[in-house]
Amino acid sequence: MGRGRVTSIDVAEAAGVSQSTVSRALAGSPAITPETRMRVEQAARDLGYHVDARAARLRSGRTGTLAIVVVGRSGYDPTRVSAFHYALLGSTCAAAAERGYQSLVSFQSEAEHYSWNFVASGQADGLVVMGTSVNRAAWADLRQTELQGPSVFWGDPFDDGRWVRADNRGGAQLAVNRLIAAGHKRIAFVGTVDAIHPQFAERYEGYRIALEQAGLEPGKPVPAEGDDRVAAGRAAAATVMAQTDRPDAIFAANDAIALGVLEQISRMGFAVPDDIGVVGFDGLAAGEHAHPPLTTIEPDFAEAGRVLVAHVCAETDDEAREAARRVPVRLVERRSVRPPEAATPPRT
């Protein structure tokens, strides 16, 4: 009591059993009688005993922890990541907790501070990395590191790794089909499509397919460059809306761009959704308060977390290889697209 740490030996004494029985009882071993277990649990409670994770981990070799690293833009405060990544972080922590894992979280954006060796250094049993594809240096550094444990990546710009991604193509089709249903014919894609943004490339692909299936002409992607995605969206919208054959709808590669598009459009005196329909991608909550509220494609965040965690918890390599890599998305109807033509208007 008054002394230092309470150990399992103290509990054993109090419960009148051996120390190893205490360990087994508290770890939930089926080999222990319910009666014994209760005595042990009672003694532990009385003494205020908690299994020492440090010792348990050393002995067992496991940590019961997943390392989650959020990759930010190089040159920026590592925690200035998008709301999307915070949401994904949250659901990954939740998914980890569901499986009984703790989450060791770190934000990294600078080369000097990269540290992926959580498994090798015995801090975690697996590694989840999520973040912006734009920080290529980070992803390149990551993949040349010997990780020594299961890992999975969201945002990895490289296609040959162990990535998990939203169903970008399907989501884009959903978005574009919704615009087509509203009667739009000249639909522009706003967002830079290049090797740095595989997600955007996938979304553009879905855009193209949906338009071609409808017998409409896909446009070239309108680049939206720059670190500030909202500003990039504004600039791109200014370009697009100044064209002589101006589109009647815009599918933005993500919500940040869409928010900028929305701003610029209304600044130029056009009305959304009447003059022009807009759909984004990512399901950002901020879109709810935009003017008008932004219709968007939202990935199933809870599922995204579960899929990520499933990958690092896979017992075998085969199991990991088989696991899902695509996270389903859904269309979130808000008010930046008018109701479908010749159909029951959707409820808000």
Next chain:
Amino acid sequence: MGRGRVTSIDVAEAAGVSQSTVSRALAGSPAITPETRMRVEQAARDLGYHVDARAARLRSGRTGTLAIVVVGRSGYDPTRVSAFHYALLGSTCAAAAERGYQSLVSFQSEAEHYSWNFVASGQADGLVVMGTSVNRAAWADLRQTELQGPSVFWGDPFDDGRWVRADNRGGAQLAVNRLIAAGHKRIAFVGTVDAIHPQFAERYEGYRIALEQAGLEPGKPVPAEGDDRVAAGRAAAATVMAQTDRPDAIFAANDAIALGVLEQISRMGFAVPDDIGVVGFDGLAAGEHAHPPLTTIEPDFAEAGRVLVAHVCAETDDEAREAARRVPVRLVERRSVRPPEAATPPRT
């Protein structure tokens, strides 16, 4: 190489020193010659050695980890917390990293899953709890738990604990003074003020003081009840704007409420900021995309993280008692308040 774990003994052999020298060299002990250290580091690199955190922690008793728990509303998905708390979580992780600590993050909202014993169970050296004051059960449970280590709370509704909070009173004064400068005279406070929301009570207090100092009449707080703060803001605005002696400005207790207020006002056909000025509190990024962009009081998040971490890293109880508990705030000018009267208009 081909064998199991590489241990410090292997490194010692390779470097031609004793195992404890390896430990000291890699831990940065000043007692080691630069030359020896280099040899050891080289050997460690060659062998792909990493100090095993499990063993290091068991032996030293320290974990180099801070537990950060985010408290959500009971009955909701624990990760559906406000953007405010995600931002605070991020800056706390960053502040921890600044001091060389890892962050063990968990989201908790339900009684069955409460777990605060990170220090007692040897998973962390200190505990930071942040979250909504509304989940009183969680805070009550927390404070009746014997923590065994340093802890600090953001969002704790109880005044006698080890809390850290924004400068709510000062921030409210900033907000109200800004409205007064714009020429507003009848300024309403929207937000429920009761024992469950000490932050709101503090903000109301600042509101009252600022008005009284200006010789204006503070109003009673207009309650904004309900779990959905935005909806509550809408409802409250509907009430307020229907009054015969309707206010010409609204200071909302937080940004979520302010967002609802903004929506409802424009829905009712009033113009912000011309008919009515609005200021929120929290510095939510979503406010940037509101219509019009929401002027708000933003706490210094980076500082908030640092203050929280400083509390749990305090060496002595005295040091902790002396540490700052109030985090400074600033006025973020956006466009929901018109420029000050008879003064140079602020730049956006």
Next chain:
DNA sequence: ATGAAAGCGCTAACAC
């Protein structure tokens, strides 16, 4: 179903 004993890999106290 339980007990005895070994030992995980490191840090720190002590010696020189």
Next chain:
DNA sequence: GTGTTAGCGCTTTCAT
């Protein structure tokens, strides 16, 4: 400045 030694508190064989 470096080596020697003990042992952190548990989990896990192995034995009964």
